[in-house]
Amino acid sequence: MIENLSFDDRSEITGKSFDSHVLIMNFSDAHIITLNYVLETPIEISSIEWHPENPNVLIGGCISGQLIVWDLSCIESRITAGKKPESIKMPDEEEDKTQQTVVKLKHLSLSSIVLSHRNYVADLQFIPPGVKVDRKNPPAEGRFVHFLSVSEDGLVNIWDTRPVEKETIRNLPDYIWKPFIQINLFRQDGSGELGLSRILFHPK
Numbered sequence: 001m002i003e004n005l006s007f008d009d010r011s012e013i014t015g016k017s018f019d020s021h022v023l024i025m026n027f028s029d030a031h032i033i034t035l036n037y038v039l040e041t042p043i044e045i046s047s048i049e050w051h052p053e054n055p056n057v058l059i060g061g062c063i064s065g066q067l068i069v070w071d072l073s074c075i076e077s078r079i080t081a082g083k084k085p086e087s088i089k090m091p092d093e094e095e096d097k098t099q100q101t102v103v104k105l106k107h108l109s110l111s112s113i114v115l116s117h118r119n120y121v122a123d124l125q126f127i128p129p130g131v132k133v134d135r136k137n138p139p140a141e142g143r144f145v146h147f148l149s150v151s152e153d154g155l156v157n158i159w160d161t162r163p164v165e166k167e168t169i170r171n172l173p174d175y176i177w178k179p180f181i182q183i184n185l186f187r188q189d190g191s192g193e194l195g196l197s198r199i200l201f202h203p204k
Helices: 007-012 166-171
Strands: 020-026 034-041 045-050 057-062 067-071 078-080 103-105 121-126 146-151 155-160 181-184
Touching: 020 045, 034 057, 045 121, 057 121
Parallel strands: 034 103
Antiparallel strands: 020 034, 045 057, 057 067, 078 103, 121 146, 146 155, 155 181
């Protein structure tokens, strides 16, 4: 959800980012779609992924090349709990059962713009637990802690989610989140960087 601008206004700011929001909707009721969460972001989002283990953690890739993290369970990140909407009667006179509080959240962490991608984040994928990424500090067996981000800047970044968990952020407020590993991709003919727009893991 972004500001509704005219074509001329949008043309003037092409390539520039402005405040936007990520909306989490509830489709559990067949009659009405309700809004559960409004996630604030200072930069527009180009890709987004849920944490495969923690349903409260959402990771987004920004058009600036940065990575952003929200935690729906983090009380400190809540801007407002909003107000419960008034009761709405359905055409069949049944009371709407999806009345829920709309929660507005700010992000938990944002990666360093200098140490992130130089172009928009095209895709995010969590690395399967069986793949060894950090041999010095391996995660607990079966845990998803690392993910890949790709962009058209020729970089494949590997990120560790452990430093941006709530407890770590609370204890280290000045922590700078940056890629754990950076891999540069170049064309074989030497004509420049090789950008990626999608990444997939083999199912086996």
